[in-house]
Amino acid sequence: MEASSEPKILYDAAIHPIKSGGKRLRPLLVLLACEAVTGDFMKALSVAVAIEIIHTSSLIHDDLIDQDSERRGAPTVHMKYDNNMAILSGDILISKAMQIISDNSSIKVRRAIAQACIEMCEGECLDVSFKKSPETVTEENYLKMVGKKTGALVRAAAECGGIIGGGTRHQVRSLAKYGEFLGLSLQLRDDVHEILTTETGPEASLNNCLLGQGSNLVLIHSFRNSDKSQQNLLRSLFTSNVDCHRLRDATNVFENSMSIQHVERLSERFEKEAKEAIIGMNFRNQRILEDLAGYVARN
Amino acid sequence: MHPTKPANLLLSSLRHRNLLKAKLSLVEDELFRVLQSSPSAQTLYEASLHPIKSGGKRLRPLLSLLSCEAVGSDFKKALPVATAIELIHTASLIHDDLIDDDVKRREAPTVHVRYDRDTAILSGDLLISKAMQIISENSPVRVRRIVSSTCVEMSEGEYMDMVFKSSPEDATEENYLKMARKKTGVLVGAAACGAIMGGGSARAKSFRIMKKT
Numbered sequence: 001m002e003a004s005s006e007p008k009i010l011y012d013a014a015i016h017p018i019k020s021g022g023k024r025l026r027p028l029l030v031l032l033a034c035e036a037v038t039g040d041f042m043k044a045l046s047v048a049v050a051i052e053i054i055h056t057s058s059l060i061h062d063d064l065i066d067q068d069s070e071r072r073g074a075p076t077v078h079m080k081y082d083n084n085m086a087i088l089s090g091d092i093l094i095s096k097a098m099q100i101i102s103d104n105s106s107i108k109v110r111r112a113i114a115q116a117c118i119e120m121c122e123g124e125c126l127d128v129s130f131k132k133s134p135e136t137v138t139e140e141n142y143l144k145m146v147g148k149k150t151g152a153l154v155r156a157a158a159e160c161g162g163i164i165g166g167g168t169r170h171q172v173r174s175l176a177k178y179g180e181f182l183g184l185s186l187q188l189r190d191d192v193h194e195i196l197t198t199e200t201g202p203e204a205s206l207n208n209c210l211l212g213q214g215s216n217l218v219l220i221h222s223f224r225n226s227d228k229s230q231q232n233l234l235r236s237l238f239t240s241n242v243d244c245h246r247l248r249d250a251t252n253v254f255e256n257s258m259s260i261q262h263v264e265r266l267s268e269r270f271e272k273e274a275k276e277a278i279i280g281m282n283f284r285n286q287r288i289l290e291d292l293a294g295y296v297a298r299n
Numbered sequence: 300m301h302p303t304k305p306a307n308l309l310l311s312s313l314r315h316r317n318l319l320k321a322k323l324s325l326v327e328d329e330l331f332r333v334l335q336s337s338p339s340a341q342t343l344y345e346a347s348l349h350p351i352k353s354g355g356k357r358l359r360p361l362l363s364l365l366s367c368e369a370v371g372s373d374f375k376k377a378l379p380v381a382t383a384i385e386l387i388h389t390a391s392l393i394h395d396d397l398i399d400d401d402v403k404r405r406e407a408p409t410v411h412v413r414y415d416r417d418t419a420i421l422s423g424d425l426l427i428s429k430a431m432q433i434i435s436e437n438s439p440v441r442v443r444r445i446v447s448s449t450c451v452e453m454s455e456g457e458y459m460d461m462v463f464k465s466s467p468e469d470a471t472e473e474n475y476l477k478m479a480r481k482k483t484g485v486l487v488g489a490a491a492c493g494a495i496m497g498g499g500s501a502r503a504k505s506f507r508i509m510k511k512t
Contacts (some may be wrong), residue, residue: 102443
């Protein structure tokens with residue numbers, strides 16, 4: 001992603017969300033999973049970069065699809081530039097990632113990453129359809145969607161790190177499972193976050209936040225566990241602009257249905273399952289991997 | 300089988316068209332197999348297949364197969380790469396049509412018109428990912444390198460094209476040709492990859508240079 005690449009503005013747009021920050025959880029996981037089986041992480045560096053690039057590409061396209069205007073405290077690519085730049089910068093990022101893994105990776109790594117990319121598209125497509133009719137979504141289907149949209153790449157990150165480090169099949173499988181649960185835990189934590197920051201955010205953006213986001217398990221759970229009048233209120237949130245008073249009423253609905261607590265508990269359950277996936281594996285950085293799961297579920 | 304009439308115009312103007320048709324029908328089978336509907340994302344797969352079903356010359360896969368044959372090998376060896384290259388081409392058509400807001404392609408409504416913008420974005424992404432999966436499985440590093448750098452160049456080329464369209468007075472012939480080469484770079488990749496799959500080495504390189512100039 002050298003700054004000298006031409007056309008410059010296209011590469012500027014592509015690198016914009018990367019410059020704005022982000023947790024870098026996926027590349028970290030590639031490196032940690034590699035370290036877990038060999039003690040050395042340097043040889044996983046290029047795949048770690050490729051996976052973060054793929055993640056960035058999906059963020060740019062998803063933000064455009066969901067019409068989100070901010071990401072990581074900065075304007076999204078389609079806001080800072082325009083829709084077409086968002087499409088092309090996402091495309092060029094995925095092509096760059098393909099270039100990196102074409103050069104340096106074993107067939108198992110390439111296979112895992114390509115599979116994850118396919119699942120991410122399927123997952124985002126499901127997310128879009130859920131958003132159109134959130135009242136028909138079950139928790140089970142929602143979690144399946146998350147497994148594709150978020151879980152697939154986080155899983156691939158851990159799996160690839162293990163493969164690159166030369167881990168045994170048993171080790172790689174354990175790391176992949178760990179990644180999969182970590183991804184679920186992460187997404188549910190994000191769902192809660194979205195609702196909480198929406199509640200405290202400036203009132204003008206409150207409504208946009210709720211309308212703009214993809215589907216969210218807090219809303220879905222609340223809908224399925226509320227009475228008729230509360231459901232009507234939630235439905236109006238999904239579909240149209242509502243004033244701030246009604247948004248405050250909505251937060252009461254979430255409280256009545258204990259939805260935030262429910263999703264938090266679920267996130268913690270997946271954290272536990274992530275830890276259990278690596279239990280007794282004696283990875284070189286066992287403790288760090290366990291702590292990372294805790295961090296993801298709680299921050 | 301499937302309701303496609305591939306390569307009709309191109310083939311009817313070529314000699315040996317029955318032979319070529321038979322070869323391309325294997326590519327059609329592959330395209331349909333790869334994009335077999337997934338129950339979890341049916342619309343997405345339908346939308347991805349939509350421009351393929353509407354026809355198209357299949358020039359790129361044909362070029363891959365013929366280049367493979369040209370270096371003395373069985374064209375079937377180039378089948379995966381031919382399929383991947385047509386998938387990439389289709390992805391670029393879907394996204395380019397969306398960017399240019401073209402409403403028709405191959406006599407049928409474009410994907411963002413027939414479905415919607417979101418589906419057009421995601422089906423393009425899916426097609427690129429499927430292509431990546433195919434070349435990940437079946438191709439040597441040289442082919443993977445050519446295909447992926449072709450994808451990069453196509454995005455760069457489409458951007459240049461977008462700029463030219465908004466301010467044609469700034470475009471020079473030199474820049475226009477530069478853009479055209481990048482945008483249709485997939486042809487370059489198709490020829491070279493087919494030859495490499497057929498075991499041609501130095502000769503494959505000459506294919507690539509030939510198509511560039």
